[in-house]
Amino acid sequence: MAFKHVYRTLFKKYGPQHWWPGDSPFEIMVGAVLTQNTSWTNVERAIANLVTADALSADAILTATHEQLAEWLQPSGYFNIKARRLRNYCEWYVQQGAYEKLRRWTTDRLRVALLSVNGVGPETADDILLYAFDRPVFVIDAYTRRLFSRLQLVTGEEHYEELRELFEKRLAREKSLVPLFNEYHALIVIHAKDVCKTKPRCEICCLRRRCPGAMA
DNA sequence: ACCCAGGGTCATA
DNA sequence: TATGACCATGGG
Structure with missing residues (x-):
């Protein structure tokens, strides 16, 4: 119940985000690589x-x-590395027959293939799966880790896959998983941008009335 | 002058 | 398995 409660709290505060910012699946993929x-x-x-x-x-x-x-x-920074990564991605993308072909793959197969591209790690792969291919995949980023460890729902030491599976399991009974995961990740990011703007080193606040991160 | 951002790879132990 | 160096721009 806690995981859904956090979602409802964020949604009530910020409203729907309609992510990913980008007009086409390919633009979303490019953005996912560049925003690392x-x-x-x-x-x-x-x-x-x-x-x-x-x-x-x-x-x-x-x-x-x-x-x-x-x-x-x-x-966008790291431009030499990102030029190589984007090229790697495009080579793979074209070789596999681009969107229309990949769209028919199972989510697991698609994830394994995405991760085989040098420069695409777990978060980038899951961004692409969720926002470009509409797959029910929960994206874990640094904010998610921080927020939920503050809420003491995770320790923060978990590995990526461990956390992703936990979130997906906790929300598995909800309906419309793709829209839910889509909004959830977006809301966490928006929340991170919104809170504690005045304090240079303040990490993301938890959703409690007293934010432990706001001290010290 | 710091700190940090919607990470990932590679070398090393 | 796990730590650290490295990549580089722009905003607070």
Whole structure:
């Protein structure tokens, strides 16, 4: 009940978020790679560069040189690494027949394949599964860990898969899992941006009246 | 001048 | 298995 209660509390406070910000599945995939350890505003600039260059497609990205791609990605940081990662992803994506083919794969098969791409880790893979392929996958990020360890619903030491399975199990009885997981992850991120803005080092608040993180 | 962001890989022990 | 270095920009 606790996991659903946190969701209801966040939803009541912030309302529906309608994630992921992005107009197409491919844009969502690009954003998922570029937002690794990076603020979304910087990612938007990089994506805007791709749009301006008419390069927001796997073919265009694969055609560009490394230097050209890195230049487009520059505002999102880690641009050399991300240029390579995005290229790796596009190579895989095109080889597998792109969206129409991948759309028919089972979720487990798709996750294993995504994780085989160098530069796609568990969170990026799950972002893509949930937001680009509409699969019932709960995305675990640093905020989720922090929030739920503050609430003492997890220790925070769990491995990624362990946490993902816990969340999915706890919410398994709910209806419409895809919309639920979609909103839940989005709400956690929005909450992180909203709380404790005034304190430089304040970590995300828990949903209790007294936030332990607000002290010290 | 710090701190940190919607992580992931690689080398090392 | 698990820790640490590394990647790099822009906002608070």
